Amino acid sequence: MQVGFVGWRGMVGSVLMQRMVAEKDFENITSIFFSTSQAGQSVTMRDGREVLLKDANDESQLLEMDAIISCQGGDYTKKIHGPLRASGWQGYWIDAASTLRMASNSMIVLDPINNVDIKLAIDDGKKDFIGGNCTTSLMMLALHGLFRDELVEWVSAMTYQAASGAGAQNMRELIQQMGSIHDVTKNELASAEGDVLEIDSLVLERMRAQEFPTEQFGAPLAGSLIPWIDSDLGDGQSREEWKAQAETNKILGRQENPIPVEGICVRIGAMRCHSQALTFKLTESVPVLEVEKILSEANEWVSVVPNDKLSTVAMLSPTSVTRTLDVPVGRIRKLNIPGNIYSAFTVGDQLLWGAAEPLRRMLRILVDRG
Numbered sequence: 149m150q151v152g153f154v155g156w157r158g159m160v161g162s163v164l165m166q167r168m169v170a171e172k173d174f175e176n177i178t179s180i181f182f183s184t185s186q187a188g189q190s191v192t193m194r195d196g197r198e199v200l201l202k203d204a205n206d207e208s209q210l211l212e213m214d215a216i217i218s219c220q221g222g223d224y225t226k227k228i229h230g231p232l233r234a235s236g237w238q239g240y241w242i243d244a245a246s247t248l249r250m251a252s253n254s255m256i257v258l259d260p261i262n263n264v265d266i267k268l269a270i271d272d273g274k275k276d277f278i279g280g281n282c283t284t285s286l287m288m289l290a291l292h293g294l295f296r297d298e299l300v301e302w303v304s305a306m307t308y309q310a311a312s313g314a315g316a317q318n319m320r321e322l323i324q325q326m327g328s329i330h331d332v333t334k335n336e337l338a339s340a341e342g343d344v345l346e347i348d349s350l351v352l353e354r355m356r357a358q359e360f361p362t363e364q365f366g367a368p369l370a371g372s373l374i375p376w377i378d379s380d381l382g383d384g385q386s387r388e389e390w391k392a393q394a395e396t397n398k399i400l401g402r403q404e405n406p407i408p409v410e411g412i413c414v415r416i417g418a419m420r421c422h423s424q425a426l427t428f429k430l431t432e433s434v435p436v437l438e439v440e441k442i443l444s445e446a447n448e449w450v451s452v453v454p455n456d457k458l459s460t461v462a463m464l465s466p467t468s469v470t471r472t473l474d475v476p477v478g479r480i481r482k483l484n485i486p487g488n489i490y491s492a493f494t495v496g497d498q499l500l501w502g503a504a505e506p507l508r509r510m511l512r513i514l515v516d517r518g
């Protein structure tokens with residue numbers, strides 16, 4: 149299988165490359181690397197291979213691929229995918245952008261959950277397999293068992309989303325903001341006697357100053373938060389919030405009879421793990437121990453964190469989960485609200501299960517089918 153990679157040096161692309169090397173995925177394919185800016189140049193890959201970059205904007209070179217994996221972003225998909233298909237290209241298109249997700253002839257891929265449907269779609273001749281929104285995929289992996297057993301009546305997901313979801317430049321800006329705040333307070337911090345209200349005032353002054361670096365986020369994030377992610381749909385909902393219900397139900401094959409998924413998406417100062425406080429209503433009263441069992445047995449990445457302070461602080465944070473494929477879920481309680489309402493809190497690496505891993509596994513499914 150000739151597989152073309154586009155956008156493989158960006159943030160999601162680099163994580164995809166790391167995972168593919170770790171899982172020896174390159175051994176089963178012929179990989180061709182494309183570039184939008186350095187076509188014709190030779191580069192040394194992580195594994196020492198020298199490769200000549202092809203032109204990611206040259207349709208004739210792309211047409212030769214059996215599959216294309218793009219981590220280049222939605223603008224590239226918009227520009228390239230339609231014309232390629234119009235030229236009669238029959239290869240598999242795999243990407244992580246939202247551009248094609250809701251198209252009727254594309255699948256959103258999250259194979260621990262919709263493996264059977266993915267295989268049916270391949271048999272059916274579908275060719276576009278698209279990774280889901282990161283918060284949606286991570287929420288679904290966490291609640292997988294309850295969705296599978298058709299126990300979920302509705303979900304509210306209040307998110308705490310990391311800088312990485314906004315892009316590499318945003319991760320850099322978050323650190324610059326942290327550094328800028330530290331710079332202005334370091335003399336006061338050096339002395340244990342430093343007046344904390346004075347420190348607080350210096351911090352605020354810096355965060356509100358013209359020179360505070362906010363070019364990417366448009367607002368201070370370090371020491372603050374931003375309760376809006378993605379575009380404004382004009383009806384009080386952000387596009388990020390809209391995606392949760394739309395994509396969950398597409399993945400579950402329930403577009404005709406959707407499970408309501410609602411919430412508020414918030415950017416916080418974490419680097420690359422998205423966290424979510426979930427409230428959900430079950431169709432029946434299920435003891436908490438049973439809920440924990442259903443959740444923990446659903447897939448090999450989810451694990452239940454005991455709902456006590458020590459376990460929660462140790463195991464349920466971006467710091468403990470980052471760079472792992474684990475999807476811990478904790479804070480599970482039946483709430484003191486009538487009607488089978490439960491809470492949970494989950495954390496997942498936005499660049500792994502939230503972006504690169506579903507694409508890597510989709511390619512693997514295609515390769516394994518031969």
Ligand code: HSE
Nearest residue numbers: 281282309313314377
């Ligand atoms: N839209 C997500 C975010 C990124 O901004 O965090 C991945 O879907």
